[in-house]
Amino acid sequence: MSAAITTSNLTKRFKTHVAVDSLNLDVPQGAIYGFLGPNGSGKSTTMKMLLGLTRPTEGEIRVFEQDLTPASRTRMLPSIGSMIEAPPGYGHLTGLENMRIVQDMLDLSAVQIEHALETVRLTEHKNKLVRNYSLGMKQRLGIAMALARDPALLILDEPTNGLDPAGIEEIRTLLIRLAGHGITVMVSSHLLDEIDRMASTLGILSAGRLVxxxxxxxxxERSVPDILIVTPTPQAVLDPQTLAGLVPAQASGASGQPSGPALVPQGVRIPGMSKGAVAELISRLAAAGVELHEVRREAQSLEDVFMDLTGRGGGVL
Ligand SMILES: Nc1ncnc2c1ncn2[C@@H]1O[C@H](COP(=O)(O)OP(=O)(O)O)[C@@H](O)[C@H]1O
Ligand SMILES: [Mg+2]
Structure with a gap:
C-alpha cells in the first residue's frame, strides 16, 4: 500500500528538551491513523511539523511520496486539511460566515462550503453565532473548515477532546465515512478508547518516542498477560531466590513506573513472564512444597497495554 505520510528520524528539540524524538511514521493511504499519547508526548508538535507550521530540528517528511520542504510546502498544503489543538472559528460570526472566510482564503466555491457544512451536519445551524455552538459543533465546524478544500489528507489534533460520548460517536462516524471516500485521516487523542475503534492503524507516542x-x-499481540498465582502462602512466591532470573528487571518498558511481582488478594501477580519462565517457576514452587491452587494468565485489556507502553504516571485522563 502506498503511503500518505512517512517520516524518517523526525525530531523536534526546544532548546535541550526533545519534544519529538526520531519518529519513523508510516501513515498508509486511505487509513484512519490513530495518533495516541499522553498529554505532552509530542502529538501536536509532530502534526505541526507535518503541516509545515513548525520546522523539524532533524529528519525528513514525505507526503504522498513527495518531500515536504519549505519550497514544496505551498504546493502541497492545499491537499491537506487540518485542525490543530483547538477548533478555529470566530465566535462573533456565524458558522457560514466563518466558512466564507475559508472560502475566500482558499478560493473555493460556494458549493464546496455548503457540501462541507452538510458533511459535518451543520447546515441547519450555519446561521447561528459560533459562540452559541456546543463544543461538538465547534469541533465539527473546524472539521468542515479543514474539509472544504476537498483534501486527500486530513490531520486532526484531538477533535474528540472534551466531547461527551454522543459527540465522540458523531466525530467517529464522520471520520469513518470520510475514510470510506478515500480520504486519509490522521487523528490524535490522549485517550485510547476515543479512537482505537475507528483507527485502522495506531501510532503510540510516549515522551516524544514512537513506542x-x-x-x-x-x-x-504485543501484550504479555500477567501471571496470577493463587496460593495461601504468597510470601514463598515472592522470595527473591524463588524468582531469581525469571522476572524481568522492569516489565514492558513502562517509563518510570516499576512494575514487578505484587501481592494481590488471592496470591501474587507477576507481569511480563515468558512461557519458559512460568514453567520454571512452577517447578521451583513445587520443589519447595509451596501450595498452589491455580496459576493462570490474566487477560490484559487494550487499555492496559496502552498504559504499559506510555507509563501509568503519564498524565493520561
Ligand atoms: N513552542 C514550544 N516551546 C517549548 N516547548 C514546547 C513548545 N511546544 C511544545 N513544547 C513541549 O513539547 C512537548 C510536547 O508537546 P505537545 O506536542 O504539545 O504534546 P501533546 O500534543 O502530545 O500534548 C511538551 O513537553 C511541551 O511542553
Ligand atoms: Mg496536543
Missing part, C-alpha cells in the same frame, strides 16, 4: 505502530490486533 508502537501497527494495527490494534498487533498491539494486543
Amino acid at each position: 508502537f505502530q501497527g494495527t490494534r490486533a498487533e498491539l494486543m
Whole structure:
C-alpha cells in the first residue's frame, strides 16, 4: 500500500528538551491513523511539523511520496486539511460566515462550503453565532473548515477532546465515512478508547518516542498477560531466590513506573513472564512444597497495554 505520510528520524528539540524524538511514521493511504499519547508526548508538535507550521530540528517528511520542504510546502498544503489543538472559528460570526472566510482564503466555491457544512451536519445551524455552538459543533465546524478544500489528507489534533460520548460517536462516524471516500485521516487523542475503534492503524507516542505502530490486533499481540498465582502462602512466591532470573528487571518498558511481582488478594501477580519462565517457576514452587491452587494468565485489556507502553504516571485522563 502506498503511503500518505512517512517520516524518517523526525525530531523536534526546544532548546535541550526533545519534544519529538526520531519518529519513523508510516501513515498508509486511505487509513484512519490513530495518533495516541499522553498529554505532552509530542502529538501536536509532530502534526505541526507535518503541516509545515513548525520546522523539524532533524529528519525528513514525505507526503504522498513527495518531500515536504519549505519550497514544496505551498504546493502541497492545499491537499491537506487540518485542525490543530483547538477548533478555529470566530465566535462573533456565524458558522457560514466563518466558512466564507475559508472560502475566500482558499478560493473555493460556494458549493464546496455548503457540501462541507452538510458533511459535518451543520447546515441547519450555519446561521447561528459560533459562540452559541456546543463544543461538538465547534469541533465539527473546524472539521468542515479543514474539509472544504476537498483534501486527500486530513490531520486532526484531538477533535474528540472534551466531547461527551454522543459527540465522540458523531466525530467517529464522520471520520469513518470520510475514510470510506478515500480520504486519509490522521487523528490524535490522549485517550485510547476515543479512537482505537475507528483507527485502522495506531501510532503510540510516549515522551516524544514512537513506542508502537501497527494495527490494534498487533498491539494486543504485543501484550504479555500477567501471571496470577493463587496460593495461601504468597510470601514463598515472592522470595527473591524463588524468582531469581525469571522476572524481568522492569516489565514492558513502562517509563518510570516499576512494575514487578505484587501481592494481590488471592496470591501474587507477576507481569511480563515468558512461557519458559512460568514453567520454571512452577517447578521451583513445587520443589519447595509451596501450595498452589491455580496459576493462570490474566487477560490484559487494550487499555492496559496502552498504559504499559506510555507509563501509568503519564498524565493520561
Ligand atoms: N513552542 C514550544 N516551546 C517549548 N516547548 C514546547 C513548545 N511546544 C511544545 N513544547 C513541549 O513539547 C512537548 C510536547 O508537546 P505537545 O506536542 O504539545 O504534546 P501533546 O500534543 O502530545 O500534548 C511538551 O513537553 C511541551 O511542553
Ligand atoms: Mg496536543
